[in-house]
Amino acid sequence: MRTQHPLTVQATAQLNSVSLPAAFLHAAEQLIPANRRFDDPTSTLAFGTDASFYRLIPKLVIRVESEDEVVALLKLAHREHVPVTFRAAGTSLSGQAISDSVLIVLGDNWNSREIRNHGAQIRLQPGVIGAQANAWLAPYGRKIGPDPASINACKIGGIVANNSSGMCCGTAQNTYFTLAGMRLVLADGTRIDTEDPASLTALRTSHSTLLDELARLGRETRANTALAERIRHKYRLKNTTGLSLNALIDFDEPVDILTHLLVGSEGTLGFISAVTYDTVPEHLHKASAFIVFPDVETCCLAVTVLKQQPVSAVELLDRRSMRSVQEKPGMPAFVRELSAGACALLIESRAASAALLQEQLGHITASIAAFPVEKQVDFTTDPAANAQLWAIRKDTFPAVGAVRPTGTTVIIEDVTFPVEQLAFGVRRLIELFERHCYDEAILFGHALEGNLHFVFTQGFNNPAEIARYQAFMEDVTQLVAVEFGGSLKAEHGTGRNMAPFVELEWGSDAYRLMWQLKRLLDPTGILNPDVVLSDDPHIHLKNLKPMPAADAIVDKCIECGFCEPVCPSKGLTLSPRQRIVMWRDIQAKKRQGLDTQALEHDYQYQGIDTCAATGLCAQRCPVGINTGELVKKLRAQNAHNLRTANWLADHFSTALKGARMTLHVANGARMLLGAPRLNQWSARLSQLSKGRIPAWTAAMPQPQDTLRFTPQPAMDRPRVVYLAACVSRAMGPAASDREQMSLQEKTHALLTKAGFEVIYPENQDSLCCGQPFASKGYNAPAERKRQELIDALMHASRGGLDPIYCDTSPCTLRLVQDLNEPRLDLYDPVRFIRSHLVDKLTFHPQDTPIAVHVTCSTQHLGESQALIDLVRRCSTQVVVPEGIHCCGFAGDKGFTTPQLNAHALRSLKDAVQYCDEGISTSRTCEIGLSQHSGLDYHGLVYLVDRVTTALTAP
Incomplete structure (x- = not known):
């Protein structure tokens, strides 16, 4: 990699200060009403934040309410060479939902659904929240396959674009493998509906060259034995690094290749305006057990055995992760007493009937009976006991966020090791934590897939901290991608975070193929530039989000956006996340001696006057922040x-x-x-x-x-x-x-x-x-x-x-x-x-x-x-x-x-x-x-x- 000094947010903002073309702005004014176009400092900063540790300030934010508007805007952007980024919920963790150009945000009118064949299929628009889709399917005993941890906040558009998975989803039930149909818009504004024969006929006439190229690339990829085998290996694992090259070997039909390429493309190849899922059963009979093994090796050997058993989820927690939650109210007392090297598995099994569940539990228990155990909570079907066990797992990420020093951010990475090498991978990751002095880092994950999340706190306030992060990530990428042949991103998407390392993981042939696909589908490069694929080897070190102190009430906010679905003012003015972003910025500017009068004037209405201050946001917040308490405090001051x-x-x-x-x-x-x-x-x-x-x-x-x-x-x-x-x-x-x-x-x-x-x-x-x-x-x-x-x-x-x-x-x-x-x-x-x-x-x-x-x-x-x-x-x-x-x-x-x-x-x-x-x-x-x-x-x-x-x- 060539040496390039990382840029701060301020320096990058100066470099990207070129305004949008006048022709684009004029045309956009004719297309979109003024109340859905935002270019003021408050709005652009508020929308310049997603759940990642990056920040870009868009020059223009547009809230779209129809596919017609998206088509018109893409045609305009294509003609004027204006980069655009799509945003659904903004819960993305790798920087894929931000822009320093035009940010296109979904409005209210993207929430329709069509349930088919007694719930066997569901067609959804991209604005539907994942949990809502499952609520619609619940009466049929079905659900969508993906089950990300953010399912109560994230939207279908993001779930598809990131090929999200989760604790029970694995690789077999993600969007890629449960996709039944798609409606999409190409970079040039062309609409395609794979469930509409007339649409496909029109596509074959207007874009025959595109389809022929996709077919050719598919044939060549399948004929390249080494590359095809590498692709199969990569997708045997959980993998969202780079574009979905498996589409080229799994399908012959160009339209099928196209739609499956869109899955996991993070808005870099087109806009997804509807998706049809083949749904999966939602078995209501379930039981969970919590088993603590004396060391990592024993724990991971048990995982390889459990992979052959009727389990729906197997979550691994290292001792650090359990230590992070052991003092929380409601935690079982035994968590405090575990040995230093302990490693645990949280196991869940589900079945269509109580009798079948009991049969499954017998098989699972027998399969791991020979392993030495430090502590065991046997399988239970009691909902309260289940909730207590799952709280150990679910509270780990918030626990790190809640104790981090003010001014630092929480980073959650997710990698995949081949399951048979999981124990070695865990040990080596822990060694990297120690080598780079990430003493607070914790490790947990979806063990059945070899998918590990590691969470650590990071400051970006000085060159030394950025250099430490850079060195750590280079070691992680070498360890995972090169030494173990694993995935650098299992389910959080490549984003900006891993874009510089896609070639390292995939090799030059696959990387070159990804760029061919990008240029074929987005010839002018307007769709979410520098995401997934980037020419900049240091893009992961630029535009790092500042997290300045604002108020003790909200300083622990990790800007995840989980609060937003329950906020009554979201879409009118600011959401809780955006209120915190703005207040942080105002306080930072004050400390710098800058004039904040105009920002505070806007904040009075957008942040304070229009906040209901009912505290529902605290119920959804992973670290329990009640933004309404900050608003009440500010009201008290006035x-x-x-x-x-x-x-x-x-x-x-x-x-x-x-x-x-x-x-x-x-x-x-x-x-x-x-x-x-x-x-x-x-x-x-x-x-x-x-x-x-x-x-x-x-x-x-x-x-x-x-x-x-x-x-x-x-x-x-x-x-x-x-x-x-x-x-x-x-x-x-x-x-x-x-x-x-x-x-x-x-x-x-x-x-x-x-x-x-x-x-x-x-x-x-x-x-x-x-x-x-x-x-x-x-x-x-x-x-x-x-x-x-x-x-x-x-x-x-x-x-x-x-x-x-x-x-x-x-x-x-x-x-x-x-x-x-x-x-x-x-x-x-x-x-x-x-x-x-x-x-x-x-x-x-x-x-x-x-x-x-x-x-x-x-x-x-x-x-x-x-x-x-x-x-x-x-x-x-x-x-x-x-x-x-x-x-x-x-x-x-x-x-x-x-x-x-x-x-x-x-x-x-x-x-x-x-x-x-x-x-x-x-x-x-x-x-x-x-x-x-x-x-x-x-x-x-x-x-x-x-x-x-x-x-x-x-």
Whole structure:
């Protein structure tokens, strides 16, 4: 390799500062609406990040919503010689989803599916999240073959383009081997649909030369005995290094060669607009065992035996990886006590029936019975025990990320050794960790395929660190590719990371063939340059992503993007990952003495104002980061009306009267002007006030005046303290709602029906959990109100003797988080109904379909499935809309930032169009849900009360 000094991000940015051709920009403006074209510094930096340790800042980001747009853009880019890169979810680990030219990002309209032959096949567009595809196939007992660890976030486009696999997929069930059809767009804008005879006929006419060349290259490759045998050997292993040359020896038909070349091509040969999979069985009967062997050699010998057994997954963990998680809560105690050289296998077997599973387990156990074992957890079918065992494996990568020094990044590499040489490969890799001082590095992987992941932390802040990384990678590539004849990339894709080493692994003949294919399918070199194949031997050392300190809350972020699918603002402004990227950049620029005023101005709206701060991102984050906590902290720093907040906290009953008065005025205006005219006028007024005056909608609540319930004689009935949230006390049903009884009245009636004596806290109108203050950054009055409420509940419940029912799940969550009073027994509606009411009521389920919205707080409380199950008791038809995780109303954001609520619920109306009503557990969420669905959304108690009668004593 020729010597070339690695470039920093800043230096590379200067070299790539040439602007896009004016002709391209002008034409793009005609093709794509302005709201889907981004060239401002905030957007381009935010999109310049994927899950890898590289960063390129695109000059233009375009969100595409149709294949027609992709075709037009590719024709334009082809004509103007403008490089383009495609992005689906951006969970790629090797730098294949970034660009310093034009980044084309999938929009909302790439989510269609077609299920065929009772689930035997499924046709998917590239925007479908992998886990969603499996959810659609679950009723048929099927799934797609690939099962990457990122399946809850990554999209089909990336799964195909990277030929992703996973823990159970192996080599037999990846996209390449389960591909049944493809729709694609070539670099020149030509569309091809392999399932459409007319499309193939047109292709044979327009691109006969291309097809002839593919056929010729196939014949020549198959005739080259040495090369053909090398290709077969390489794909006997898990391998995603370079282009999929196996297409040339596995297929004769040029179209088949073409589509299989696209698999694993990482967007360098064309755009995949749909793919048809042959699905695979999803066996529900499964069992797992965890076996610790005294050393690596014994462990790997056991793997060779297990490869012949009916196992679905065999995961290897070295002692370092187990040590990284041994102190985590919930880990089995024995993990701490293992010897220094221990090496473990996590084994899973699946079967179509319980009897067959037990038979398989007997064969597996017998096959490895002769091996010495240090510790063994026998096969178990118990879901909780299984989850605990798999947590050992799944928590290893996050464990390294969580303890890394601030400013460093987490790198996860994946290589393949021939299984018969796995033990030697593991030993040699560990020696390299020690030689290059990667003391924190851990090793684990999919042992059946000889596929090992190793995770280490790396700083790129100075030349010495970059040189250490360079030397380490050169040793790794020599070890894996040359000495062992393995794969440098088993399932994460070549990207920029291994592009300089493709020839080292494959040899000159195969490498030259890859370049022939690239130039044949992308003659102008516009598709994702420097990915998979690169003329630059140091491309893996350039454009290294900085990870500057920003705030302790988010400094452990590894920018993987797992958080993004559940974020309501993603696609409107920023996702959690992008919020962190931007805040890191702002803080780094401040430390450099640069002016960040413009960036902070943009960040105020894009990063802070439009964040729902509900914390769902933390549930998906591998290292548990709640980006909403950072946003709340920033809001607190800008909370300049503390005196007003304190006054409202001290005079809360007066504030509640003011809220009721506002709703009275709005309701009076509705009766005077009529709903359509009020809607129009208030929208204009809200616009003129820049959102300070909320717009009225038909879902706006009517005022709820204070209710007083006459105490009933106890008659030895069980007591329950009913905490009506302040929104329930102020907001009644909308005027158009067919349910005109207030939530308080309905809840009181249901609790009484079930035989409870209902108790209310004293001075209820002055009580508040503090959430309205906390969400705006006024933490002191928020905590004061919370403690005041807890004291009142302690008194009302007789020191915690009685259960406490809160009618709104966000308020329940606010109260139970960090609760220092263990005597309080607090319930949200879901938990109380399932725990205390189900056995006191007879359910008479209705036939009309019901839509269910699981609020963020319900998810945090762990009651999501319980809510769905309760609604299923009430209705024979239950709809849980796909892809809606947070409604974006976020307390009062539905009033002050209604575009967030509208964006989060943009797909709701179509999803629930055949439903009769909607159910949730948060009064404010129900306002937005009703507005954007056209349905009446109510609290769960309305439905339960309607379909139940008091249980008659036998």
